[in-house]
Amino acid sequence: MTDLPPSMCGMVLTGHGGPEVLAWREDLATPRPGPGDVVVRVRAAAVNNTDVNTRLAWYSKGDGDAADASWSGVPLRFPLIQGIDGCGEIAAVGEGVPASRLGARVLIEPCLREAGGAALTPPWFLGSECDGTFAQYVRVASRHAHDVESGGSDEVLATFPCSWATAENMLTRAGLREGERVLITGASGGVGSAAVQLARARGAEVIAVTSPDKAEALREAGAALTVDRTAAPAEALGADAVDVVLALVS
Numbered sequence: 001m002t003d004l005p006p007s008m009c010g011m012v013l014t015g016h017g018g019p020e021v022l023a024w025r026e027d028l029a030t031p032r033p034g035p036g037d038v039v040v041r042v043r044a045a046a047v048n049n050t051d052v053n054t055r056l057a058w059y060s061k062g063d064g065d066a067a068d069a070s071w072s073g074v075p076l077r078f079p080l081i082q083g084i085d086g087c088g089e090i091a092a093v094g095e096g097v098p099a100s101r102l103g104a105r106v107l108i109e110p111c112l113r114e115a116g117g118a119a120l121t122p123p124w125f126l127g128s129e130c131d132g133t134f135a136q137y138v139r140v141a142s143r144h145a146h147d148v149e150s151g152g153s154d155e156v157l158a159t160f161p162c163s164w165a166t167a168e169n170m171l172t173r174a175g176l177r178e179g180e181r182v183l184i185t186g187a188s189g190g191v192g193s194a195a196v197q198l199a200r201a202r203g204a205e206v207i208a209v210t211s212p213d214k215a216e217a218l219r220e221a222g223a224a225l226t227v228d229r230t231a232a233p234a235e236a237l238g239a240d241a242v243d244v245v246l247a248l249v250s
Contacts, residue, residue: 004030004039004092010135012079016057016066028081031131031139033094035117038142040106044154045133046085048162048190054082054128071125084110084126086133087157090145097142106145108133110162114141133158163190167198167246174244178203181241186248187223188214195246196221207242 008030015021033039053059054076057066067075090104112124126132126140150157170191176182182199186192187208199206200222208215208223215226227236 004032004137006030008136010081012134013055013076013082014079016055016069016076018055021055023079025079028135030137033092033097033139035095036097036114036141036143037094037139038090038097038101038106038145039092039137039139040086040088040108040145041091041137042083042086042088042133042135044087044158045083046155046158046162048084050084050125050162051082051127051132070128072122072129074129076128080127081131081133081135081138082127083133083135083138084128085158085161086126086138087148087154087160088133088138091137093142101142101145104145104147105149107148107157107161108138108140109144109146110165112140112144114143117141159190160194164194164198166191167194170246171195171198171202174246176202176204176244179205180243181205181207182244182246183207183209183227183237183242184223184246184248185209185229187218187226189248192246192248193218193221195248196223199246204244207237 008028009026010028012023012025014023031039057069060066060069070076086108090101090106093101110126113120115124124130176199182204184192184195187196188210196206196208196218206223207225208218209227209229210218211229218226
């Protein structure tokens with residue numbers, strides 16, 4: 001383990017509501033790693049729509065009292081450090097984690113299946129059931145901090161975990177193969193644009209549904225064809241025109 005400062009700065013959520021429930025703090029306790037944990041020095045964090053939805057209690061399954069407004073249905077504990085996406089470097093390791101991981105540049109997996117040395121069922125989500133990346137340091141199980149070798153900036157890489165992992169999971173579940181044609185709706189969004197690039201990397205032919213002003217950017221990202229989102233894809237393309245559909249909007 002490396003020496004960590006006793007306190008850190010960060011943005012905390014004090015309750016559900018608008019931006020007024022967010023507060024900047026400079027006296028937050030710096031997390032310490034437990035067995036199997038790493039503490040990541042956050043170099044950049046991205047604001048994902050799930051951060052906004054969590055703040056607004058959008059995930060509540062009940063009558064609007066927000067008592068179950070986390071991903072898992074457990075009440076949030078305030079103050080909470082939000083942030084589901086982040087990039088940084090490992091600043092400290094817990095018992096059982098090789099010291100060789102110190103200094104590694106990592107992306108943090110947003111869906112957590114382990115915390116405190118125990119398996120989680122259902123999984124937690126970073127910045128919801130536990131503190132996230134809107135602070136100088138964040139603690140996660142070592143398995144959820146993935147080494148990354150990239151020339152991309154911290155700011156760019158911080159936008160990857162949630163959207164790109166979602167897109168990758170969708171493509172994997174769909175079983176998309178090389179040479180197939182895939183139709184992606186909502187293709188200009190975070191998950192959609194990631195899906196376009198990942199599908200192209202698989203050798204698939206990508207058809208992106210988007211607005212006309214974003215069509216050129218999606219073609220540059222790898223789409224072979226774009227369809228105006230105001231048109232019906234079946235009418236624009238004809239019957240049996242695609243092998244796989246990724247429906248990112250309803």
